[in-house]
Amino acid sequence: MTRRRKQRQLAVGLAFLAPNILGFLTFTLVPLVFSLVLAFSNWDLRRHNMFHDESIKMIGFKNIERLFQGDDFWRFFGNTLFMMMVIPFSIAGSLGLALLLGQDAKTSRTRRNWVMILCAAVSVGGASFAILLGAGASGMTLLLSTVAGGILLLGFVGGSTVYRTLLYLPSFTSGVAVFILWKKLYASSTGPIDHALTPTLDALTKLVNASPAGLWSGAGWVLWIVGGLGFARFSFVILRNWFRRDFEVGTVLICLAVATIGALLCYGLGSVLIDLPARTAAGRLTPPNWLTDYYWAKPALMIVSFWAGVGSNNMLLYLAGISGISPELYEAADVDGAGRFQKFWNITWPQLAPTTFFIVVMSMIHGLQGGFEMARSMTQGGPAGATTTLSYFIYSEGFETGRLGYSSAVAWVLFAMLLLVTLFNWRFGGRYVND
Amino acid sequence: MKYVIAICGLLLVVASFATSLSMPDARSRVPVLYWVTDNNPERIKQARRFQQWLKDNHYPPFELRLDTSNSDQQKKIIQGVSGVAGDIIDVGTNELGYFHAIGLFDDVTDDAKKMGFSVDQTYPAIGANLTIDGRQYLFPCNVGCMLYFVNKSTFKKFSQPLPPNRWTFDEFESLGKQFVAAANSNPRRPEYFFADTVDREVMRRSLGLSVFNETLTRSILDDPRHVQVLKLIAKWTNEDHILPSAADKSSYATAEGYGGAATQLFNDGHYAMLNGGRYLVIQFRKFHPPPDLGWSEPPNGGFPNVSIGMRSAGVYAASKHKDLARYFLKFLASEEYNMNIVEDGDGLPPNPAFTQVEQYLRPPQYPNEWDCQAAFAKEISTNAIPSAGSPFVLFSVATRIDTALYNGMMSGLYTAEFAAFECQKRINQEIDLTLSEQPELRERYDKLVARQKQIDDLRRRGEKVPATWIENPFYRSYYRAMGWSTEKAGT
Numbered sequence: 001m002t003r004r005r006k007q008r009q010l011a012v013g014l015a016f017l018a019p020n021i022l023g024f025l026t027f028t029l030v031p032l033v034f035s036l037v038l039a040f041s042n043w044d045l046r047r048h049n050m051f052h053d054e055s056i057k058m059i060g061f062k063n064i065e066r067l068f069q070g071d072d073f074w075r076f077f078g079n080t081l082f083m084m085m086v087i088p089f090s091i092a093g094s095l096g097l098a099l100l101l102g103q104d105a106k107t108s109r110t111r112r113n114w115v116m117i118l119c120a121a122v123s124v125g126g127a128s129f130a131i132l133l134g135a136g137a138s139g140m141t142l143l144l145s146t147v148a149g150g151i152l153l154l155g156f157v158g159g160s161t162v163y164r165t166l167l168y169l170p171s172f173t174s175g176v177a178v179f180i181l182w183k184k185l186y187a188s189s190t191g192p193i194d195h196a197l198t199p200t201l202d203a204l205t206k207l208v209n210a211s212p213a214g215l216w217s218g219a220g221w222v223l224w225i226v227g228g229l230g231f232a233r234f235s236f237v238i239l240r241n242w243f244r245r246d247f248e249v250g251t252v253l254i255c256l257a258v259a260t261i262g263a264l265l266c267y268g269l270g271s272v273l274i275d276l277p278a279r280t281a282a283g284r285l286t287p288p289n290w291l292t293d294y295y296w297a298k299p300a301l302m303i304v305s306f307w308a309g310v311g312s313n314n315m316l317l318y319l320a321g322i323s324g325i326s327p328e329l330y331e332a333a334d335v336d337g338a339g340r341f342q343k344f345w346n347i348t349w350p351q352l353a354p355t356t357f358f359i360v361v362m363s364m365i366h367g368l369q370g371g372f373e374m375a376r377s378m379t380q381g382g383p384a385g386a387t388t389t390l391s392y393f394i395y396s397e398g399f400e401t402g403r404l405g406y407s408s409a410v411a412w413v414l415f416a417m418l419l420l421v422t423l424f425n426w427r428f429g430g431r432y433v434n435d
Numbered sequence: 436m437k438y439v440i441a442i443c444g445l446l447l448v449v450a451s452f453a454t455s456l457s458m459p460d461a462r463s464r465v466p467v468l469y470w471v472t473d474n475n476p477e478r479i480k481q482a483r484r485f486q487q488w489l490k491d492n493h494y495p496p497f498e499l500r501l502d503t504s505n506s507d508q509q510k511k512i513i514q515g516v517s518g519v520a521g522d523i524i525d526v527g528t529n530e531l532g533y534f535h536a537i538g539l540f541d542d543v544t545d546d547a548k549k550m551g552f553s554v555d556q557t558y559p560a561i562g563a564n565l566t567i568d569g570r571q572y573l574f575p576c577n578v579g580c581m582l583y584f585v586n587k588s589t590f591k592k593f594s595q596p597l598p599p600n601r602w603t604f605d606e607f608e609s610l611g612k613q614f615v616a617a618a619n620s621n622p623r624r625p626e627y628f629f630a631d632t633v634d635r636e637v638m639r640r641s642l643g644l645s646v647f648n649e650t651l652t653r654s655i656l657d658d659p660r661h662v663q664v665l666k667l668i669a670k671w672t673n674e675d676h677i678l679p680s681a682a683d684k685s686s687y688a689t690a691e692g693y694g695g696a697a698t699q700l701f702n703d704g705h706y707a708m709l710n711g712g713r714y715l716v717i718q719f720r721k722f723h724p725p726p727d728l729g730w731s732e733p734p735n736g737g738f739p740n741v742s743i744g745m746r747s748a749g750v751y752a753a754s755k756h757k758d759l760a761r762y763f764l765k766f767l768a769s770e771e772y773n774m775n776i777v778e779d780g781d782g783l784p785p786n787p788a789f790t791q792v793e794q795y796l797r798p799p800q801y802p803n804e805w806d807c808q809a810a811f812a813k814e815i816s817t818n819a820i821p822s823a824g825s826p827f828v829l830f831s832v833a834t835r836i837d838t839a840l841y842n843g844m845m846s847g848l849y850t851a852e853f854a855a856f857e858c859q860k861r862i863n864q865e866i867d868l869t870l871s872e873q874p875e876l877r878e879r880y881d882k883l884v885a886r887q888k889q890i891d892d893l894r895r896r897g898e899k900v901p902a903t904w905i906e907n908p909f910y911r912s913y914y915r916a917m918g919w920s921t922e923k924a925g926t
Contacts, residue, residue, distance in 0.1 A: 016440075044872060049516040051538025051752055188682035189624050292681035292844035384843030385679065399509040401832055402537070403872075 579712020
């Protein structure tokens with residue numbers, strides 16, 4: 001190939017790439033660099049714009065100083081971290097779904113007929129039970145059980161493709177529309193969730209009032225003890241492995257975080273059980289005010305995140321990962337007499353480690369960046385800032401007060417955090433994956 | 436492949452050319468101006484009337500088009516500082532401070548005097564919302580003073596006495612409790628409420644307390660009167676269920692339609708009273724039959740007052756047609772426009788003279804409104820007070836802090852005492868931050884702080900304070916009403 005021809009090819013190649021490169025430079029790189037500069041400036045829309053002559057000054061680290069000294073940043077950072085607690089559950093859900101969907105649910109005609117009869121019986125039985133409990137008036141429980149039965153039935157007829165499509169549905173529906181829908185679902189008293197919960201809570205109230213109070217508080221105390229002992233035992237094992245140099249620092253920290261979340265769950269559920277007899281004695285249990293209660297708003301948004309997260313790209317990645325595992329490994333395990341759990345623990349889970357690593361890194365990045373759309377559509381960051389995440393804070397500081405310099409500083413601190421988390425993952429998670 | 440790319444490129448060029456030819460400006464023979472306003476069907480009529488008015492008066496011809504998709508505050512700001520905002524921009528009641536700080540609006544003071552849309556053409560109470568440092572930037576499109584509309588049929592349905600026009604907190608509570616007890620058969624989920632909301636600021640002011648002090652230099656919300664108001668609202672909402680909680684309101688959200696669910700709930704009797712301005716009659720007139728209306732002032736703690744809501748228009752400072760845009764503000768002061776507001780019920784007309792005409796006081800088609808029309812006109816001239824906005828903190832920021840702490844208190848997160856204390860602390864922190872960011876404000880601030888000290892000294896000695904010293908519009912009215920101020924100039 002002559003030199004001239006090579007140059008011509010290069011020019012043609014660049015010409016084809018030009019629109020993309022120009023777009024990237026104009027809309028990504030230049031604004032990115034500009035916002036970095038901005039983070040060290042005093043740019044305030046009120047004073048520095050086309051209508052004012054005042055020049056923008058570089059103020060060094062003052063914005064970052066102010067950010068770390070103020071209460072708001074830490075509070076909203078705490079909110080962001082709290083909302084990120086849904087990530088492990090979401091990943092576990094995605095893995096569980098992928099494992100289930102990896103198997104075809106399509107059955108033979110005879111078996112299908114039996115399953116249909118069984119489903120119909122379960123649906124009718126469930127609905128009758130719901131009506132007996134008092135849900136007949138609302139019909140919501142009836143509707144939900146019918147929908148669940150219908151989905152089960154569809155799966156048996158259409159195979160796992162039906163489930164894959166249904167579970168992936170949240171990923172290709174418009175975010176804001178889905179959030180508005182969830183807002184309606186959460187509506188107090190008149191929302192479908194409250195309608196479904198009310199009869200269940202009524203039945204629970206009756207049950208608790210009819211049984212000895214000590215039973216419930218006892219169960220609560222047991223949960224507390226289980227949580228505490230479990231945490232101590234788990235921590236002990238983790239630390240012992242660390243001292244023996246079997247575990248890296250990163251693995252230790254991740255395991256400890258998971259243990260803490262588990263212990264907190266036990267503590268929370270235990271507290272609810274301990275408190276239950278007193279609450280039912282005072283009156284009927286009522287569903288929470290999902291989006292308007294300070295303490296429930298965050299969990300409500302986390303449920304939406306979980307719903308959107310389980311059937312998302314993570315599930316597809318796991319599905320792809322599972323299909324990539326060599327069947328010979330399972331055959332060898334069968335020969336050795338391994339059970340289902342052993343096969344999962346010793347083959348599937350280690351083979352999926354690179355996929356899990358990628359999913360964890362991406363989920364943490366999304367978790368730190370996310371929450372804006374949901375909070376903006378469902379709660380406006382409230383009540384009392386309960387659902388204001390860092391991304392929402394950046395928006396409100398930038399456009400509600402006009403402090404673009406400060407808002408950029410928050411964005412770059414967020415970026416630094418993301419970088420740290422990613423480096424941490426690469427440093428420790430990467431080694432785990434390679435091992 | 437390269438031919439396909441070339442054809443695509445060519446098609447894009449042709450499409451771009453065709454698009455540019457079909458652009459409104461390109462097709463119009465006269466200049467086209469854009470009015471950034473809310474998505475209200477009334478605007479279409481108003482724009483049409485404006486075109487006719489221009490023609491009838493032989494003013495320079497131009498076309499006015501509505502831009503309702505950019506009425507969000509953030510969009511106005513971004514487009515404004517980028518030089519591409521609409522020529523005429525609508526703003527809400529307390530937004531001028533922020534927009535003026537950016538420099539978004541053109542100073543229209545001189546032309547307003549020449550063309551007849553100066554501040555003295557409208558209600559004295561709203562002057563502070565149209566001007567900054569004596570210079571005019573806006574003219575009102577419509578004005579509202581917030582009263583309770585009373586649905587007489589609802590009170591009749593539950594055999595309850597109609598509320599008085601003026602009442603104290605205690606009377607409000609007592610009648611409210613009586614009403615909800617009679618109206619709600621299911622105590623687990625109250626469905627009928629006495630009123631949709633109460634205005635915290637109006638309640639605080641009725642006890643003699645404003646967000647800011649007399650010179651607008653500090654917030655003074657850490658005050659027992661603020662605590663009293665917060666506790667009262669919490670009691671009325673959570674214990675007495677006179678007012679709906681946020682959760683109650685969200686349960687109604689499923690029925691929301693155009694104009695919000697509140698008017699429908701009012702018409703159905705779920706809210707016996709609805710807080711709002713005269714603009715709500717647009718919605719009431721859509722019901723068949725429209726509700727039989729009465730009115731009440733918000734409850735007071737000794738100093739009756741009502742708040743002001745308004746939508747105003749200003750000329751975008753970077754507009755290419757600033758001279759033409761002024762004709763729109765002139766139109767807002769005209770008889771044609773004011774009568775349009777009178778007839779359509781889109782708030783109070785900008786010119787108070789039109790609140791005295793027969794069509795306003797007794798609209799022939801709507802005798803159900805006759806009790807209220809005069810009340811709105813009277814209240815805005817006697818009891819309406821604009822919100823206090825400090826030049827040292829954005830109004831939106833102060834409101835956000837106040838609302839967040841109020842919501843925290845209502846959620847049981849904070850006590851009323853803590854919310855009041857924290858509210859004052861955070862607003863004052865914002866003031867300090869503004870001063871550190873904008874040192875040019877320091878001189879003015881220090882002068883006002885010195886003035887505040889003089890006011891405090893005079894008050895401590897029981898002497899009268901010169902009214903001109905008081906920057907806070909509420910305290911100007913309050914001092915005058917209490918006989919604590921003098922019209923003599925101070926030194």
